Amino acid sequence: MSALEPASRLAAPAPRRRASFPMSPLVALSAGFLVLVVFVAIFADWLAPVHYTTQNLLARMRPPMSEAGDMLHVLGTDHLGRDILSRLIYATRSSILIAVMGTLIGAVFGTLLGFLAARFRGLIDQAIMMLVDAQAAVPALILALTLLAFFGNNIVLFIVLVSLDGWEKYTRLARGLVVSEQASDYINAVEALGARSARVIFRHLLPNIVASLVVQATLNFPATILLETSLSFLGLGVQPPGTSLGLMLGEGRRYLLNAWWIAVFPGVAIFLTTLSMSLFGDWLRDRLDPTLRRR
């Protein structure tokens, strides 16, 4: 730190650690698991023992920890002799990627609509909130199914559909937050100084509500993963030769009697991911935004 640093900055007390929300072992474990999932998703190419489409028809439906040829199948093989561990790694990548993109699209789009509704009120507000109500009246899964039937399946549409779950929550949240922030003195002051809407929104309002939005995204993420995996499980989401955790489970369903491991491992992966995410999300909410406490 240089001597030219303003005195006030030097005198400022060290930032207080928020000791009131320590990470419990369970939350730490969840966070660790999430880091692992992201790591697996990013480095899938290096981590997988073989490519996820590599078949070995001589080693079909081998149980976990069985050897075939010169290769050990730690989690067994499926009905085409493909290594479950490798498929699991790639499936994690595509499921996480789709859910993250769906969450981002839903969050950005929903938040923007919320801003529009709150800034311009009147007819725009009415129209946007009408859309929000309509979305809330139709379960996201059923709506996604309908649009898949109309438009046919392709990956871009599928990602957009996954974002359907929850965009209206960001809109409601952003609108409510902005409406209440707008009444505060600092916004009045900025506006009195002649700042434009866009500047007010992105420079002043957004930084003040971003914590709440991040918490909302975290809490909504499990539902997004469940939407993707449900659709893929039903055979209407990710299509072979691609793979996803839901698709693996759906394929494994037919071989439950003889090879339970095909369906159970991806199921466990989905469950642990959503579980960790909701535990971590609860902790994050308590830490960042106590006003958002789920009822």
Place this chain on the structure above:
Amino acid sequence: MTRFLALRVGRALLTLFLCVSGVFIALRAAGDPADIMLSMDTPPDVREYYRDLWGLNQPLWEQYLRYLFSVVRGDFGLSFADERPAFTAVVEALPKTALLGFSALFLALVIGLPLGILAAIRHNSVIDRLAMASAVFGYAIPVFFLGILLILLFALKLRVLPSAGSDSLVHLILPTVTLGLPLAGRLARFARTATLEVLGKPFIRAARGRGVLPLAVILRHALPNASVPLLMFLGIEIGNILAGAAVTETIFAWPGLGRLVVDAVATRDLPVVQACIVTVTLIMVVSNLLVDVLHILIDPRLGGFRGAQGAHA
């Protein structure tokens, strides 16, 4: 209150109208309906016949009006799968879904409600921990994975329950547990919070101070006041039950609305898909309206019925 109700009914109708119009717009945006509905190798004259029959040669606004009128009459066209009217297929599937949905809801109420209330009364006890753990489970477990685990355990290993079909009430057990157990977990968490909130209110302390028995405090004073948020919660959960039914019914080959829509989407049986989404929206809108009416009835502050006066402190 009449005005409130009229407003709610108006909003419900508006939502339905939006949904039906949205289906029309989406279907037109998806391309020429004749191309989607007819197979690729349909001869041009047959295609022209269907275009006439479906009114596709008329201006768009006239198509839209025709569409609106036929939807109001419950006419969505014939199912591609078996040439029945699509709406008939939906009406036939509906009782099965109602049976499954209500039994799952019943299971959730029987397990989740007492668990949540007990957790609130014994705050920070073992029961409380259990309720919170089951709630986390209820939010995180994928319905399809729970269903598959139940099939593995009870149908394939123990061989005590059937995994598919709907012939008897025994067939209802596994789908009900699949759909109802996660709901019970979520309900327990919600009931706990609602009860905890009420228990902190001054009128509860006043009742305790007057020497009202602890059980009476809970039953006469706390629960009636916690019932309104609980009602709201159930209104929200109806959508989850319907979405969960789509997955559950597919796993257990339960011939309800959910399986119908999944099958129809897989074969792109568009008349049935349309009939399904409009029906689902109708169910959601009507049940939310019902929640609003019940809310007025049980909350005396809204001027509903007078029998509940004692409950409100």
